Amino acid sequence: MPATILVGLQWGDEGKGRVADWLAAESDVVARSSGGDNAGHTVYANDIVFKLHQMPSGILHQRVTCVLGNGVVLNPVNLLREMEELIANGVEVTPERVVISTRAHIITPAHIALDKASEQARGGGAIGTTLRGIGPAYMDKTGRRGLRAGLMADPEAFADALYQHIEAANVTLAAEGGETLDPHASATAYVDAAARLKPFLKDTSLYINSRLKTGGRVLCEGAQGTMLDIDHGDYPFVTSSSPTAGGALTGLGFGPLQVDRVVGVAKAFSTRVGSGPMPTELEGELAARLRGTGENFWDEFGTTTGRPRRCGWLDTVLLRYTTQVNGCTELVLTKLDVLSGFEALKIAYAFDVDGERVEFPPTTVAELERAQPIYQTLPGWQEDLSAVRRWGDLPDATRAYIERVAELCQTPIRTVSVGPEREQLVHL
Numbered sequence: 001m002p003a004t005i006l007v008g009l010q011w012g013d014e015g016k017g018r019v020a021d022w023l024a025a026e027s028d029v030v031a032r033s034s035g036g037d038n039a040g041h042t043v044y045a046n047d048i049v050f051k052l053h054q055m056p057s058g059i060l061h062q063r064v065t066c067v068l069g070n071g072v073v074l075n076p077v078n079l080l081r082e083m084e085e086l087i088a089n090g091v092e093v094t095p096e097r098v099v100i101s102t103r104a105h106i107i108t109p110a111h112i113a114l115d116k117a118s119e120q121a122r123g124g125g126a127i128g129t130t131l132r133g134i135g136p137a138y139m140d141k142t143g144r145r146g147l148r149a150g151l152m153a154d155p156e157a158f159a160d161a162l163y164q165h166i167e168a169a170n171v172t173l174a175a176e177g178g179e180t181l182d183p184h185a186s187a188t189a190y191v192d193a194a195a196r197l198k199p200f201l202k203d204t205s206l207y208i209n210s211r212l213k214t215g216g217r218v219l220c221e222g223a224q225g226t227m228l229d230i231d232h233g234d235y236p237f238v239t240s241s242s243p244t245a246g247g248a249l250t251g252l253g254f255g256p257l258q259v260d261r262v263v264g265v266a267k268a269f270s271t272r273v274g275s276g277p278m279p280t281e282l283e284g285e286l287a288a289r290l291r292g293t294g295e296n297f298w299d300e301f302g303t304t305t306g307r308p309r310r311c312g313w314l315d316t317v318l319l320r321y322t323t324q325v326n327g328c329t330e331l332v333l334t335k336l337d338v339l340s341g342f343e344a345l346k347i348a349y350a351f352d353v354d355g356e357r358v359e360f361p362p363t364t365v366a367e368l369e370r371a372q373p374i375y376q377t378l379p380g381w382q383e384d385l386s387a388v389r390r391w392g393d394l395p396d397a398t399r400a401y402i403e404r405v406a407e408l409c410q411t412p413i414r415t416v417s418v419g420p421e422r423e424q425l426v427h428l
């Protein structure tokens with residue numbers, strides 16, 4: 001099995017981190033191909049809750065080498081902090097285990113200030129970004145004025161480029177009514193971090209291809225979700241990268257014929273953090289039950305920002321679409337345990353858009369906002385699933401729910417999860 005791509009099929013937070021942790025056990029390389037520290041991937045291992053933002057979840061497996069590919073945007077200060085936290089928890093983080101693409105782009109303090117200014121300027125129409133500077137960093141990349149990670153190999157040149165970049169950004173910040181930055185003061189921590197990250201830099205495309213040539217198994221750990229994709233998501237309420245299977249190839253620099261498995265991760269219900277349409281969104285008691293109170297680390301509060309997540313019924317109109325966009329060979333359905341105790345469960349299988357019945361989501365936000373989900377109601381189950389490890393031990397109603405989702409998505413579900421712990425997986 002040369003390369004496996006793992007992608008989120010909803011609006012992020014599907015449980016990609018825990019699924020990547022499972023697949024990492026049979027991988028040699030685990031790579032991030034897009035996004036930055038807007039991601040928050042939770043892995044519960046050895047009684048520790050790890051919240052990974054930039055580091056691939058494979059870091060928790062000693063034999064795995066982790067790659068931050070050319071498609072990611074990198075905040076050097078936050079990455080270093082994350083590395084230090086991992087080291088404090090007994091994880092080995094060395095240049096032998098972590099490689100960073102010289103072609104990745106740097107998120108600067110100016111990008112963070114621009115993200116904030118842009119959100120403020122949008123007022124009620126704000127995207128609800130994570131305020132990590134993601135959009136502005138990708139804008140500089142496509143505008144061909146970005147700072148690539150390779151610059152960190154020469155700390156002096158990096159510092160000069162960073163000062164110039166902040167000075168230029170100050171003009172835009174002032175025009176947008178944002179606070180301008182002192183180039184030297186705001187860059188100091190970045191310049192220090194860059195010097196410390198220098199040993200980790202590499203041509204990661206060459207590295208991954210060399211590992212593939214010698215039989216290495218590569219896992220691409222997707223971030224965000226397909227409904228947040230810059231092209232395929234509900235634009236403009238999206239992130240600025242391509243978190244799809246196609247994006248994994250450009251974001252890492254290897255060819256499509258290396259990939260023989262595309263694993264799509266979906267939560268057994270819908271969640272979204274930030275603005276934008278969400279046809280199956282619930283309010284009131286049902287939403288609160290899906291969200292949880294926040295007492296448990298797996299309750300629906302943002303891993304990166306702590307914001308309560310919007311919750312709703314499972315939407316297989318979107319899933320049918322996102323499964324197809326990624327060419328998923330199999331699905332993983334997470335958080336089934338959270339559905340225990342509901343009298344009945346609803347699944348959206350089509351939309352009514354202006355009186356017309358559709359099986360795939362419309363392409364504009366305005367239509368998606370008008371889309372009325374058409375639901376099928378299935379019987380719920382009362383049993384606690386957290387100790388179940390075998391398909392045959394799942395309640396009949398749970399099995400019926402899983403089978404119906406697979407049928408509606410026209411893709412096999414091979415694994416479901418019934419709790420956040422490593423072993424709380426059921427393979428079908």
Ligand code: GDP
Pocket residue numbers: 008012013014015016017018039040041042043044297298299303334335336337338417418419420
């Ligand atoms: P990611 O961004 O896709 O990696 O997902 P997050 O880590 O942001 O959010 C998923 C949350 O659900 C995390 O707190 C996980 O620990 C938790 N989680 C994952 N799978 C399950 C599951 O099967 N049951 C429960 N109860 N929690 C889960």
Ligand code: IMO
Pocket residue numbers: 008011012013014038039040041127128129130131132133134135222223224225228237238239240273274275303
């Ligand atoms: P993981 O990898 C959930 C959302 C933000 C916002 C939009 C744009 O943990 O699944 P950005 O900061 O990227 O410009 O914000 O995208 N968003 C996520 N939502 N999980 C994520 O990552 C997300 N990354 C970005 O909430 O709506």
Ligand code: MG
Pocket residue numbers: 012013014039040041042303
């Ligand atoms: Mg997350």
